[in-house]
Amino acid sequence: MLCTTSNGMKQLIGALKKEGIVNKGSFTLTSGEISNYYFDVKKAVGNPELLEMMSSLLAVKIGDKVTCIASIGFGGIPLATAVSLKLKLPLVMVRNSAKGHGLGKIIEGYVPGPKDKVAVVDDVFSFGTSLEQILMQINKTSAKISGCYVVITCSDKKTHAGIPIHHLIKAEQIED
Secondary structure (H helix, E strand, O other), X not given: OOOOOHHHHHXXXXXXXHHOOEEEEEEEOOOOOEEEEXXXXXXXXXXXXXXXXXXXXXXXXXXXXXXXXXXXXXXXXXXXXXXXXXXXXXXXXXXXXXXXXXXXXXXXXXXXXXXXXXXXXXXXXOOOHHHHHHHHHHHOOOOEEEEEEEEEEOXXXXXXXXXXXXXXXXXXXXXX
């Protein structure tokens, strides 16, 4: 079991660096903004040991404050699935847009209701674009979003659109 203290965070930072998730150059982010760094946490999600580390630390941070776990996008959903399994909570998967076939759903898996407290899990928080997309859909269910939990934050924001932002690692801890 991974230590959840600062030692656990140091282990995670070292493992992410070793995995080579930090890319330097010029990258266009989901928001359309340009960044000199790209944190390829999806690469780490593909590594079972790193997925275990990240999801364990996020699960501890989330604790028992919520009734379900939600995510959007290719990077967030596998991570949210692992956290959901650890906490034994239902998983809410939000699409970027409704499917054009089948049932045409935008929310898959568990659909939260007014009594639910939702933790949004994602790989990286930069400008809040993914969080805004998921907020728009979850708000339609009348569920309450208790917070957004990410592996890496590239922002100094403590909240976004009134939602607390919780992180494991700040970008500057892993950039070099």
